[in-house]
Amino acid sequence: MTDSVGRLAPLPALAPRLDLKWLVIGVAVALVVWLALVPLVFLLWQSFLTPQTAAEPARYTLENFRTAYLSSDNARLFTNSLQFAVGAAVLSLVVGTSLAWMNERTNTPFKTLFFALAIIPLVIPGILFTVAWILLGSPKIGLLNLGLQKLFDTDAVFVNVYTMAGMIWIDGLHYSPVAFLLMSAAFRSMDPALEEQAAMSGASILQIARRITLPLAWPAALGALLILFVRAIESFEVPALLGLPVGIHVYTSSIYQAIHQYPSEIGLAAAYAVTLLLITSLGTYWQSRLSRQGGRFSTVTGKGFRPRTIDLGRWRYLTATIFIVYFVVIVLLPFLVLVWSSLQKFYSAPSWAALRRVSLDSYRAVLDHPQFANTVWNSVVLALGTAITVMLVSAVIAWIVVRTKVPGRWLLDNLASLPLVFPGLVLGLAIMVCYLYVDIGVYGTLWIIFIAYVTRFLPYGMRYSSASMLQIHKELEESAAMSGASWSMTFRRVVLPLLKPGLLAGFIYVMIVSVRELSSSILLYSPGTEVVSIMIWELWQNGQYVELSALGVMLIVALFVLVLLAQLAGRRFGIAET
Amino acid sequence: MGLLSVRSLFTEYANEGGGAVKAVQNVSFEVPEGKLFTLLGPSGCGKTTTLRSIAGLERPSAGDIEVAGRLVYSSEQGIFVAPNKRNFGMVFQSYAIWPHMNVFQNAAFPLEVRGLAKTEVRERVMRVLQAVALDDLLERDATKLSGGQQQRLALARALVMEPQILLLDEPLSNLDAKLRDRMRSELKRLQRDLNLTTVYVTHDQSEALALSHEIAVMNEGRIVQIGTPRQIYEQPADRFVADFVGMTNFIGGTVTALANGRCVVSSAMGEIKAHASEGVRKDAAVIVSVRPEDVELSEAPPAADDRDNVCKGTIDAKDFLGDYLDFRVKVGDVVLLAKAHPSLRTPTGDSIYLRMKADKCVVISSR
Numbered sequence: 018m019t020d021s022v023g024r025l026a027p028l029p030a031l032a033p034r035l036d037l038k039w040l041v042i043g044v045a046v047a048l049v050v051w052l053a054l055v056p057l058v059f060l061l062w063q064s065f066l067t068p069q070t071a072a073e074p075a076r077y078t079l080e081n082f083r084t085a086y087l088s089s090d091n092a093r094l095f096t097n098s099l100q101f102a103v104g105a106a107v108l109s110l111v112v113g114t115s116l117a118w119m120n121e122r123t124n125t126p127f128k129t130l131f132f133a134l135a136i137i138p139l140v141i142p143g144i145l146f147t148v149a150w151i152l153l154g155s156p157k158i159g160l161l162n163l164g165l166q167k168l169f170d171t172d173a174v175f176v177n178v179y180t181m182a183g184m185i186w187i188d189g190l191h192y193s194p195v196a197f198l199l200m201s202a203a204f205r206s207m208d209p210a211l212e213e214q215a216a217m218s219g220a221s222i223l224q225i226a227r228r229i230t231l232p233l234a235w236p237a238a239l240g241a242l243l244i245l246f247v248r249a250i251e252s253f254e255v256p257a258l259l260g261l262p263v264g265i266h267v268y269t270s271s272i273y274q275a276i277h278q279y280p281s282e283i284g285l286a287a288a289y290a291v292t293l294l295l296i297t298s299l300g301t302y303w304q305s306r307l308s309r310q311g312g313r314f315s316t317v318t319g320k321g322f323r324p325r326t327i328d329l330g331r332w333r334y335l336t337a338t339i340f341i342v343y344f345v346v347i348v349l350l351p352f353l354v355l356v357w358s359s360l361q362k363f364y365s366a367p368s369w370a371a372l373r374r375v376s377l378d379s380y381r382a383v384l385d386h387p388q389f390a391n392t393v394w395n396s397v398v399l400a401l402g403t404a405i406t407v408m409l410v411s412a413v414i415a416w417i418v419v420r421t422k423v424p425g426r427w428l429l430d431n432l433a434s435l436p437l438v439f440p441g442l443v444l445g446l447a448i449m450v451c452y453l454y455v456d457i458g459v460y461g462t463l464w465i466i467f468i469a470y471v472t473r474f475l476p477y478g479m480r481y482s483s484a485s486m487l488q489i490h491k492e493l494e495e496s497a498a499m500s501g502a503s504w505s506m507t508f509r510r511v512v513l514p515l516l517k518p519g520l521l522a523g524f525i526y527v528m529i530v531s532v533r534e535l536s537s538s539i540l541l542y543s544p545g546t547e548v549v550s551i552m553i554w555e556l557w558q559n560g561q562y563v564e565l566s567a568l569g570v571m572l573i574v575a576l577f578v579l580v581l582l583a584q585l586a587g588r589r590f591g592i593a594e595t
Numbered sequence: 596m597g598l599l600s601v602r603s604l605f606t607e608y609a610n611e612g613g614g615a616v617k618a619v620q621n622v623s624f625e626v627p628e629g630k631l632f633t634l635l636g637p638s639g640c641g642k643t644t645t646l647r648s649i650a651g652l653e654r655p656s657a658g659d660i661e662v663a664g665r666l667v668y669s670s671e672q673g674i675f676v677a678p679n680k681r682n683f684g685m686v687f688q689s690y691a692i693w694p695h696m697n698v699f700q701n702a703a704f705p706l707e708v709r710g711l712a713k714t715e716v717r718e719r720v721m722r723v724l725q726a727v728a729l730d731d732l733l734e735r736d737a738t739k740l741s742g743g744q745q746q747r748l749a750l751a752r753a754l755v756m757e758p759q760i761l762l763l764d765e766p767l768s769n770l771d772a773k774l775r776d777r778m779r780s781e782l783k784r785l786q787r788d789l790n791l792t793t794v795y796v797t798h799d800q801s802e803a804l805a806l807s808h809e810i811a812v813m814n815e816g817r818i819v820q821i822g823t824p825r826q827i828y829e830q831p832a833d834r835f836v837a838d839f840v841g842m843t844n845f846i847g848g849t850v851t852a853l854a855n856g857r858c859v860v861s862s863a864m865g866e867i868k869a870h871a872s873e874g875v876r877k878d879a880a881v882i883v884s885v886r887p888e889d890v891e892l893s894e895a896p897p898a899a900d901d902r903d904n905v906c907k908g909t910i911d912a913k914d915f916l917g918d919y920l921d922f923r924v925k926v927g928d929v930v931l932l933a934k935a936h937p938s939l940r941t942p943t944g945d946s947i948y949l950r951m952k953a954d955k956c957v958v959i960s961s962r
Contacts, residue, residue, distance in 0.1 A: 492691035495652050496749075498678040499685040500705035501756060507679075510704070514695045 113196025
């Protein structure tokens with residue numbers, strides 16, 4: 018009797034107690050698995066099913082993949098998609114790299130101002146940028162055509178955006194700031210001593226560029242190209258607005274069409290989506306391998322140095338002009354054309370007659386629109402909810418990944434970043450299918466859009482959170498524990514406040530991308546749960562261009578204010594780490 | 596028995612290749628109440644791991660850690676008290692001053708998490724900040740403190756909760772040389788005044804010698820020698836301790852005679868009368884360790900009794916270092932390092948007499 022008690026006694030002390038830390042870690046893991054993996058499984062499963070009709074239940078089939086791969090259209094679809102994505106990525110990279118080089122490596126005047134301006138295009142939602150360029154470059158109503166026709170007194174069509182080249186031009190231009198930012202960082206972190214050493218060895222400027230600068234920038238450029246390629250092949254707005262009307266199909270627009278035809282072919286859409294997912298996964302995998310290998314080429318020294326700039330002499334006026342032209346083409350023209358169109362009652366080209374008809378009626382019409390208040394409310398609630406959820410969840414995950422020694426934490430990190438490979442449309446489709454079958458009452462509500470946004474933007478949140486977490490010295494937390502603070506107290510009083518600048522920046526970024534989001538929402542919204550980007554889409558489908566322009570102008574201004582707030586907040590709450 | 600006792604501590608962790616790194620092996624020591632105990636050793640010797648195990652920031656794989664009769668860790672009984680429940684104060688190498696709080700908030704944190712009343716928090720924080728002379732900087736942002744002020748704030752934060760023991764992880768290593776000396780004596784005064792049981796980790800032998808009641812020298816995860824600063828310096832247990840703690844001359848040889856804790860070693864520079872440490876056997880191959888300052892130089896033959904070693908050598912090189920001179924003296928094939936007063940002006944190449952007291956020549960087994 019006493020013997021058995023004596024043997025049992027030490028056991029309770031060994032059993033791990035359930036404390037808050039483990040509960041939080043468990044919930045985070047379960048949440049990430051649910052968000053990132055479950056819809057993927059449903060998508061795969063759905064791609065092997067026939068359409069479900071009233072007469073016939075769904076059954077297993079390979080027909081979807083047969084249609085997707087073996088039909089005669091497939092080759093065209095595949096080459097179109099690649100052509101579009103490669104074209105747009107290369108255009109972005111060439112434009113972005115040239116601008117980055119001029120900005121970082123030359124003495125072009127006003128370049129600090131330019132750096133601030135170059136980021137503005139990222140604020141303009143893709144659908145508005147596309148619509149603006151249609152108003153500029155459409156063969157019938159495009160202002161560029163009308164202007165040139167008037168100038169040369171002819172009927173010839175000079176510019177036509179309803180072509181593959183037009184699609185590449187608009188999409189490539191819209192994302193050139195991404196290339197600009199990536200390549201600026203690469204140029205900035207390059208140790209100028211490497212180039213100076215080459216100069217001391219007797220190399221000319223051209224030889225230095227060819228033998229030293231380019232090989233050093235090459236891994237960064239290839240990485241940027243892959244990022245841009247993946248992004249372009251996911252692009253929905255441009256192919257849908259420009260490609261579909263003239264029959265230039267790519268994967269994203271085909272997925273959309275397969276769902277929106279009658280009867281809708283969800284299985285076929287899923288098969289296309291699986292294919293697209295394979296391409297984006299390959300691209301992302303290659304890019305991440307490249308950036309890991311990049312350690313070999315590491316150009317970041319961590320030393321504070323002032324990069325030497327090249328004196329361009331009189332050529333700097335040319336580079337300054339290029340900057341101005343770029344800004345006009347990418348920001349001023351699209352925005353002004355939207356402003357002009359928003360001031361008209363019916364869309365018409367600028368003329369003295371039209372100028373006399375300028376009015377604010379379209380703004381009034383948008384504000385009086387029966388859906389308007391509800392739509393804005395939906396967008397605001399979704400943006401706030403998504404940003405709060407994403408930043409909280411990613412802060413906890415980043416903490417687990419960076420700080421703890423929980424086994425399998427690398428898996429958690431990868432899972433949380435997995436949604437990066439989901440094109441918005443594919444994610445929308447997967448989530449739609451998932452919650453059609455798992456009926457927990459979210460289908461057709463704002464919740465399903467919320468789930469899609471959280472999944473889609475979790476990787477962005479992770480990036481902000483891990484980066485700030487890595488900057489916090491481990492001992493700052495340990496000293497809180499030594500002071501007697503429990504885990505939750507330490508997280509609340511020390512970790513979160515220190516993460517605040519990073520979390521706030523991430524919060525505003527996630528809000529901006531949530532408001533802009535279209536490609537996931539378009540498969541998930543129902544009457545009553547429209548968001549602003551969907552309202553723009555519907556106005557476009559109805560041909561209400563002036564109302565669309567008015568709504569667009571208001572949206573761009575609102576997003577711009579958000580960006581200003583973000584930069585202000587970054588300065589206000591920035592803590593100097595010493 | 597000590598206030599803190601660490602018994603047979605082992606710590607292992609997996610390295611990146613999946614193999615086990617034996618960070619700490621069979622480490623045991625006792626720290627009596629009110630004493631300052633130092634873990635001294637080169638980086639990677641396991642001293643910080645040992646300290647963090649006492650703190651509870653790291654979980655050892657085996658052993659016991661007991662403080663004032665309370666087991667805070669025991670592998671056998673499955674006890675592991677979380678660091679926030681141990682009530683030990685700690686000063687980290689980086690000081691870990693929270694940059695989002697001011698001086699007062701940093702120091703008040705340990706009391707606030709214990710749920711103390713506002714007035715009591717204020718009173719105790721003021722008292723401890725006064726002790727470290729930071730009471731006029733209450734509202735100062737933590738990021739605007741100098742290195743020395745940060746160090747004192749970290750100390751205040753560790754002391755404010757009146758910890759059972761104080762753990763210091765290389766607290767002076769981030770300061771510049773002059774400030775380090777000042778903070779060292781201030782730390783010593785505070786520790787002695789408050790009678791705080793303290794474990795101190797450092798790789799700097801002069802810090803360890805100046806501050807400690809007792810020192811444990813660690814190497815490759817094990818404690819090599821425990822003793823008072825004088826014992827460690829004057830009677831190093833092995834070659835590693837002699838070499839790590841201060842400069843020394845090593846002379847190889849064989850024990851030819853052994854009696855009453857004294858022995859005679861035959862070496863390349865002749866016979867050396869020396870102090871025999873434990874475990875020295877006759878005919879064993881040994882090393883004799885002599886500190887440079889114990890090699891006395893003179894131009895005239897020195898007075899010597901039968902406990903002194905006297906021999907003649909030639910000056911090979913000398914360096915003037917201000918407060919003393921470094922001589923390299925060749926005796927036979929052996930080159931000895933000697934410290935001498937700057938008044939000794941014998942030129943290089945001349946011959947010179949050396950005297951080494953037998954007590955200062957320590958015989959170490961040469962394995």
